Amino acid sequence: MPMSLSELSAPPERVDIQLGDRSYPILIGAGLLDDSRSFAAVPASATALIVSNTTVAPLYAKALQAALAGRFRAVHLLELPDGEVHKNLQTLNLIFDELLGRGSDRKTVLFALGGGVVGDMTGFAAASYMRGVPFVQVPTTLLAQVDSSVGGKTAINHPLGKNMIGAFYQPQLVVCDLGTLQTLPPRELSAGLAEVIKYGPIHDMAFLDWIEANIDALVAREPAALAYAVKRSCEIKALVVGQDERESGLRAILNFGHTFGHAIESGLGYGEWLHGEAVGCGMVMAARLSQRLGGVDAAFVERLTRLIERAGLPIVGPALGADRYLELMRVDKKSEAGEIRFVVIDRPGSAVVRSAPDALVREVLAQSCAQQ
Amino acid sequence: MPMSLSELSAPPERVDIQLGDRSYPILIGAGLLDDSRSFAAVPASATALIVSNTTVAPLYAKALQAALAGRFRAVHLLELPDGEVHKNLQTLNLIFDELLGRGSDRKTVLFALGGGVVGDMTGFAAASYMRGVPFVQVPTTLLAQVDSSVGGKTAINHPLGKNMIGAFYQPQLVVCDLGTLQTLPPRELSAGLAEVIKYGPIHDMAFLDWIEANIDALVAREPAALAYAVKRSCEIKALVVGQDERESGLRAILNFGHTFGHAIESGLGYGEWLHGEAVGCGMVMAARLSQRLGGVDAAFVERLTRLIERAGLPIVGPALGADRYLELMRVDKKSEAGEIRFVVIDRPGSAVVRSAPDALVREVLAQSCAQQ
Numbered sequence: 102m103p104m105s106l107s108e109l110s111a112p113p114e115r116v117d118i119q120l121g122d123r124s125y126p127i128l129i130g131a132g133l134l135d136d137s138r139s140f141a142a143v144p145a146s147a148t149a150l151i152v153s154n155t156t157v158a159p160l161y162a163k164a165l166q167a168a169l170a171g172r173f174r175a176v177h178l179l180e181l182p183d184g185e186v187h188k189n190l191q192t193l194n195l196i197f198d199e200l201l202g203r204g205s206d207r208k209t210v211l212f213a214l215g216g217g218v219v220g221d222m223t224g225f226a227a228a229s230y231m232r233g234v235p236f237v238q239v240p241t242t243l244l245a246q247v248d249s250s251v252g253g254k255t256a257i258n259h260p261l262g263k264n265m266i267g268a269f270y271q272p273q274l275v276v277c278d279l280g281t282l283q284t285l286p287p288r289e290l291s292a293g294l295a296e297v298i299k300y301g302p303i304h305d306m307a308f309l310d311w312i313e314a315n316i317d318a319l320v321a322r323e324p325a326a327l328a329y330a331v332k333r334s335c336e337i338k339a340l341v342v343g344q345d346e347r348e349s350g351l352r353a354i355l356n357f358g359h360t361f362g363h364a365i366e367s368g369l370g371y372g373e374w375l376h377g378e379a380v381g382c383g384m385v386m387a388a389r390l391s392q393r394l395g396g397v398d399a400a401f402v403e404r405l406t407r408l409i410e411r412a413g414l415p416i417v418g419p420a421l422g423a424d425r426y427l428e429l430m431r432v433d434k435k436s437e438a439g440e441i442r443f444v445v446i447d448r449p450g451s452a453v454v455r456s457a458p459d460a461l462v463r464e465v466l467a468q469s470c471a472q473q
Numbered sequence: 474m475p476m477s478l479s480e481l482s483a484p485p486e487r488v489d490i491q492l493g494d495r496s497y498p499i500l501i502g503a504g505l506l507d508d509s510r511s512f513a514a515v516p517a518s519a520t521a522l523i524v525s526n527t528t529v530a531p532l533y534a535k536a537l538q539a540a541l542a543g544r545f546r547a548v549h550l551l552e553l554p555d556g557e558v559h560k561n562l563q564t565l566n567l568i569f570d571e572l573l574g575r576g577s578d579r580k581t582v583l584f585a586l587g588g589g590v591v592g593d594m595t596g597f598a599a600a601s602y603m604r605g606v607p608f609v610q611v612p613t614t615l616l617a618q619v620d621s622s623v624g625g626k627t628a629i630n631h632p633l634g635k636n637m638i639g640a641f642y643q644p645q646l647v648v649c650d651l652g653t654l655q656t657l658p659p660r661e662l663s664a665g666l667a668e669v670i671k672y673g674p675i676h677d678m679a680f681l682d683w684i685e686a687n688i689d690a691l692v693a694r695e696p697a698a699l700a701y702a703v704k705r706s707c708e709i710k711a712l713v714v715g716q717d718e719r720e721s722g723l724r725a726i727l728n729f730g731h732t733f734g735h736a737i738e739s740g741l742g743y744g745e746w747l748h749g750e751a752v753g754c755g756m757v758m759a760a761r762l763s764q765r766l767g768g769v770d771a772a773f774v775e776r777l778t779r780l781i782e783r784a785g786l787p788i789v790g791p792a793l794g795a796d797r798y799l800e801l802m803r804v805d806k807k808s809e810a811g812e813i814r815f816v817v818i819d820r821p822g823s824a825v826v827r828s829a830p831d832a833l834v835r836e837v838l839a840q841s842c843a844q845q
Binding site: 102190194197198204206233255256259261265267269431432433439 | 562566569570573574576578600601602603604605626627628629633634637638639640641802804811
């Protein structure tokens with residue numbers, strides 16, 4: 102009989118997010134999800150509700166319910182439909198229906214078991230239900246582990262824009278079980294690697310070197326490589342967010358590749374490309390814009406582009422047309438009074454937020470997109 | 474030509490709500506709404522959206538738009554349907570549709586022009602739109618002026634419970650124009666007086682004496698009496714909320730009369746009784762429960778009941794049946810693990826939150842409700 106991942110693994114890695122009375126730990130390791138010790142920090146309460154989706158729940162919900170059974174009298178499960186297209190007000194309301202249908206009080210703990218969509222919706226539901234109940238993130242995708250674990254951003258989409266309705270709301274605990282990444286479809290693994298790669302150019306060139314040296318191990322899902330990638334990503338994000346919890350300035354550098362990326366997602370219709378795929382391609386565009394603005398050289402752009410490609414991500418944007426790209430970017434949350442804000446690399450390992458002349462953006466789009 | 478209210482009036486009264494970096498002023502006076510100086514503290518921005526309803530907007534929206542015209546390039550107006558029955562997810566979404574339809578950025582300032590329903594929905598929309606945009610309360614009912622001005626509570630209703638979905642979110646400024654109270658229907662004035670009266674028994678018996686001495690002036694809408702009632706109510710609420718912004722304990726005493734009151738509102742269907750009417754009647758019930766628990770004597774209950782009656786409020790509860798009352802109170806936000814929490818007077822001028830034996834509650838209901 103093969104040893105389980107948890108028997109093979111070391112004690113969990115831990116990253117502490119310091120936010121005063123909203124501080125919380127992130128645990129990172131294999132076999133955490135079905136180990137009741139992972140949840141020792143969760144406030145005691147009568148009931149818990151696991152919110153998951155129809156893809157993830159059959160794989161992991163039973164194990165999580167079992168791990169929580171000792172801490173809660175009742176552990177209920179709600180399966181939402183899977184996919185970004187369901188990240189809306191109607192699906193959010195299913196969580197409220199479930200909570201109120203069970204007479205859940207304000208000590209009920211919500212567990213988000215799934216990727217970013219489940220995490221974003223469950224977090225916003227937790228922020229809003231009775232004006233705030235505790236919640237725990239159990240992210241099962243690489244993207245959610247390295248991105249949603251830190252920052253407290255929760256949201257749903259609106260037909261006219263992505264993540265337009267939400268709250269800043271911190272979890273009590275994040276449990277990143279690396280075992281769940283073994284069942285992740287390859288496209289989703291690559292999408293997660295886009296956000297891992299991002300932390301290099303904006304903050305830590307040594308981490309970019311490490312990713313380059315280990316990209317094959319990451320794509321092959323080697324647990325030790327994944328553990329370090331998740332841990333270092335969370336640490337860098339925590340450093341940035343710790344200085345700017347409510348996204349008034351600095352934190353915006355985490356959106357490297359996202360202005361272009363959101364336009365791709367929105368222009369194709371949510372769900373056509375994965376968020377991480379759009380961000381991967383968006384980083385190529387943002388790097389090219391950075392080069393035109395004098396922050397990096399052609400070799401840097403080439404290096405980053407190759408790494409994104411090796412991660413299994415698209416490096417050519419869809420043919421939406423430059424006008425449509427610009428229109429979509431103008432309604433981005435980061436825009437102000439109609440001016441598009443881009444995150445650009447001003448020198449390797451450092452990013453800033455700035456506007457850019459439309460003409461330069463059009464050059465980048467012409468260079469980076471498929472022909473119409 | 475008659476003098477305007479603003480020419481007749483003194484400079485506005487001011488109550489400062491101290492909440493660290495979320496502090497804000499409440500201005501109280503006649504003629505404030507159409508005076509641009511009232512809004513000097515509002516952050517400068519390109520656009521403002523006034524959210525009002527079909528009853529209030531025709532009376533005051535133009536004046537507010539004119540007062541804001543100097544500070545914003547564009548001041549838009551959205552009229553929601555009027556009434557508690559519309560305080561739901563669908564109506565909330567009308568605000569998001571409007572904001573996104575106009576490409577509103579995260580510096581857009583929302584103005585809530587109306588009563589508690591408009592304030593609650595606009596506040597929640599402001600808390601959630603792009604995870605938080607600035608907003609200003611311009612409450613036009615006495616209830617909203619003395620209750621919604623302080624505390625940062627925003628919410629919408631769910632078919633299974635009132636105010637179940639919302640956020641704690643502070644405005645930048647509250648402008649209480651006493652002139653708007655002159656157009657208030659008599660029932661709504663009385664409903665507001667219920668919350669004014671509330672502050673006496675829970676915190677300040679001298680204020681209760683003052684209300685008793687001035688109840689006729691208040692019902693007759695004399696501006697000086699209204700100004701003092703609004704100011705003192707906001708001060709007391711600020712004292713309590715300042716010690717417990719997120720409602721973990723002390724703040725719950727502000728819900729005196731609300732456990733019974735919410736059951737009345739919910740049992741009859743939202744909108745049948747006004748919130749303040751239900752709270753007025755609920756205070757009679759809560760006072761009787763307090764007497765049974767030994768906190769006050771019969772004379773106190775009689776005195777409070779007469780004052781509530783003189784304010785034009787109902788003092789006999791609807792015949793829902795005791796079982797239904799208890800069932801409705803068990804899903805109240807204040808309940809924990811199925812135990813109903815009541816705010817009771819433990820001595821005149823002081824309140825506590827506690828549970829009570831069902832048998833005592835049934836006695837109170839039998840004494841306080843119409844016969845089935």
